[in-house]
Amino acid sequence: MKPMTIEEFELARVAHGTDMANWPTDVADRARLFLKTDEGAAFAASELALDARLAAFADPPGTQARADVFLGRLLDVPVQHMPVQQANSGFLSALAGLYQDFRTLFSPLGLASQGVAYALVLVVGVFVGLQQPYDEESSVDLSSTLFSSSADFYLEDQ
């Protein structure tokens, strides 16, 4: 079995963690071979030293009192800021909404949908009109009283 290279060993540590017991068996076996070499032992020591330094990196400076003040600042956020949904419920946002509606109304999509709605109403109207039976008795020919011919005048003179 071929031992690992430094790069492979480091990638394995990053991928599987520092505890080799959690590594896949074949990877761990190759790593153990690598660690038996002088290069491997030296590298493992430097890795452990780096891990220890990273683990010992202290928390931010400052007292608990300062941390409490900071948390207080965060807790005050709702007092000083309004959620966007609530901020948008005012008169100005209503106006903005109208403006938005106006723009939408005359957009290509808006115009197209209005055209479709108009045609639909027209078709429904014609359809409803066609459903009405034609009633001849109830119809009145108004034109008979509105129009007269010159023959009527002659008849009156006689």
Place this chain on the structure above:
Amino acid sequence: MYCLKSKSLRQKSEELDDETLVTHVAAADRGAYAVLVHRHGLRYRALAYRMTGDLALAEDLVQEAFVKLWTHADRFDAAKAKFTTWFHRIVVNRCLDEKRKRTHDPLPEGFDQEDEADNAEETMVTDNANRALRAAVSRLPERQRVAVTLSYFDGLSNIEAADVMELKLKAYESLLVRARAKLRDELENSKSGLLAVLG
């Protein structure tokens, strides 16, 4: 009355997970917001401090992030990411923006303050070690610095950190390997430099 009400609400909210709490925050629930502050406020302050090296700036940036949480909680989509992943992204991106704005890195806060504690010598050794490490981390390329901060200082798993950085797991692990190698070199160089100065 208000206090009692908010206290009982808070006790109830403390049992909820982060994602549910954010949906309550989106409905302007201050109790849910307070629970998130107590649960995560100091953690993100530490994260921002490690990325900026300036506590006052870190506090301002995290406060901005919490303002965003309060005002835009409705933008959070629990189906897409965990709350912590989403919020990490907000804090990390805000820190990176701020770092890019600044042309130089200021010295860490409290750099030259006199330490009057009984164990001042021990504290000084720890401070020096921290300072060397922070300096080495600050010299890393931006993405490597973020990866080291998320994995080693903030304790995220590789999967979570990769998610925050919007990287594939393998790509994230390679990034972390490069960061570690560079960090080790930086620390080794600074140690050799110090030994050379001391003669």
